[in-house]
Amino acid sequence: MSTLAQRAGKAATVAALHADAVDRDGRFPEEAMAVLKAERLLGLQIPRQFGGEGAGLTEIAQICCTLGQACSAAAMVFAMHHIKVASLVGHGLDSDWHCRLMERIAREQLLVASSTTEAGTGGDLRNSICAVETTGDLFSLSKEASVISYGIQADLILATARRHPESPSADQVLVALSRDQVSLERVSRWDTLGMRGTCSDGFRLEARDIPVVQIVPKPFAEIAAQSMLASSHLLWSSVWFGIATFAVDRARAFVQGEARRRAGQVPPTALRLAEVSNALQAMQAAIVTALRRVEDLHGDADALGSIGVSVMLNNLKTSVSDMAVDVVQRALGIVGLAGYKNGTPFSLGRPLRDIMSAPLMIGNDRILANTAKLLLVQKSGGQLMSA
Numbered sequence: 442m443s444t445l446a447q448r449a450g451k452a453a454t455v456a457a458l459h460a461d462a463v464d465r466d467g468r469f470p471e472e473a474m475a476v477l478k479a480e481r482l483l484g485l486q487i488p489r490q491f492g493g494e495g496a497g498l499t500e501i502a503q504i505c506c507t508l509g510q511a512c513s514a515a516a517m518v519f520a521m522h523h524i525k526v527a528s529l530v531g532h533g534l535d536s537d538w539h540c541r542l543m544e545r546i547a548r549e550q551l552l553v554a555s556s557t558t559e560a561g562t563g564g565d566l567r568n569s570i571c572a573v574e575t576t577g578d579l580f581s582l583s584k585e586a587s588v589i590s591y592g593i594q595a596d597l598i599l600a601t602a603r604r605h606p607e608s609p610s611a612d613q614v615l616v617a618l619s620r621d622q623v624s625l626e627r628v629s630r631w632d633t634l635g636m637r638g639t640c641s642d643g644f645r646l647e648a649r650d651i652p653v654v655q656i657v658p659k660p661f662a663e664i665a666a667q668s669m670l671a672s673s674h675l676l677w678s679s680v681w682f683g684i685a686t687f688a689v690d691r692a693r694a695f696v697q698g699e700a701r702r703r704a705g706q707v708p709p710t711a712l713r714l715a716e717v718s719n720a721l722q723a724m725q726a727a728i729v730t731a732l733r734r735v736e737d738l739h740g741d742a743d744a745l746g747s748i749g750v751s752v753m754l755n756n757l758k759t760s761v762s763d764m765a766v767d768v769v770q771r772a773l774g775i776v777g778l779a780g781y782k783n784g785t786p787f788s789l790g791r792p793l794r795d796i797m798s799a800p801l802m803i804g805n806d807r808i809l810a811n812t813a814k815l816l817l818v819q820k821s822g823g824q825l826m827s828a
């Protein structure tokens with residue numbers, strides 16, 4: 442039986458083979474997805490009683506990192522799928538319908554997409570304009586979903602909306618919609634600098650006469666605070682760490698080549714390589730520390746939703762996303778023109794363009810503004826061993 446690392450390695454090998462074509466054509470990484478499904482990696486996090494493997498965030502994060510070194514888009518699709526699955530695992534266990542859904546995800550290897558972003562609210566996850574409209578046991582939803590990654594390829598979409606047409610914008614629910622229950626009219630194309638293979642087009646999403654049991658029973662405020670903040674910031678960061686690692690590996694190979702050419706001399710770029718490996722290690726330490734803290738709190742909803750943990754996770758996202766851009770840029774500085782050119786063994790254009798999305802994927806300033814508000818009411822700064 443293959444280990445998790447071997448299964449992820451198979452997907453990464455295929456993802457790497459197609460990464461340039463996925464980027465160039467802005468197409469979905471279908472070859473990598475086929476291996477992820479064949480290796481049963483989409484159901485990894487689902488509890489064993491529902492046919493999954495009960496994996497924790499650390500194992501998923503490790504795979505995000507492995508894939509990130511191969512194809513940023515495949516890695517981000519895998520991360521986003523598991524962020525959504527984490528919401529179901531963390532908050533759907535009291536609902537028979539969502540338990541059956543988890544069984545289907547594991548059995549059929551269903552791909553889950555996310556619709557939080559809306560025209561008019563942007564990256565403001567905790568406010569919605571659209572609302573669920575309920576009649577008896579059924580509801581309808583219309584959403585101007587300005588970004589849904591792999592919306593066309595997904596089997597399921599988890600969408601946020603206000604609970605009721607009269608609800609305030611922050612009184613939200615999370616609804617699970619299977620692809621055959623929604624109509625997606627494409628309103629914008631994802632023709633971007635990087636992360637092109639996530640195929641994050643904009644859609645007008647319409648769903649009619651959906652059973653109300655498909656609404657996740659917990660308020661979205663709880664889901665966001667107790668699972669989504671942690672899973673998104675940890676798994677995104679792991680993808681970005683993978684991309685940065687790929688860039689540093691290329692820089693290292695370049696410097697080693699220089700050293701071989703000039704036997705007995707240390708190339709001047711070796712010093713820069715030492716610096717960038719230091720920065721990469723700092724990134725890794727930040728992610729591992731945050732992962733450990735979240736895993737230690739597993740099941741403690743109050744602690745996971747606390748101000749201290751929210752601040753820690755926000756800080757992780759803003760710092761790791763900036764560090765990742767810096768690391769890839771430094772790697773390019775080491776490699777020079779061979780990194781700037783496409784089609785060389787040291788090309789860094791694709792990872793550089795991909796990593797530029799990190800600080801924007803929920804704008805860092807928006808996150809910092811949120812952290813600033815939390816810090817106004819936080820009581821103490823914490824201890825060395827609890828960050």
Ligand SMILES: Cc1cc2nc3c(=O)[nH]c(=O)nc-3n(C[C@H](O)[C@H](O)[C@H](O)COP(=O)(O)OP(=O)(O)OC[C@H]3O[C@@H](n4cnc5c(N)ncnc54)[C@H](O)[C@@H]3O)c2cc1C
Nearest residue numbers: 555556557558563564588590636801802803804806807810
């Ligand atoms: C690769 C990728 C995949 C994505 N996939 C999905 C997906 O599948 N589903 C989905 O729903 N969304 C997705 N998104 C969108 C993402 O979740 C955010 O909604 C999006 O990044 C916000 O984009 P925006 O720049 O238009 O942000 P806005 O939130 O509109 O912000 C615009 C600018 O204003 C700044 N700003 C906003 N508020 C404040 C504030 N209070 N204080 C200071 N500055 C502020 C921001 O920092 C930013 O610079 C994806 C994004 C990326 C990059």
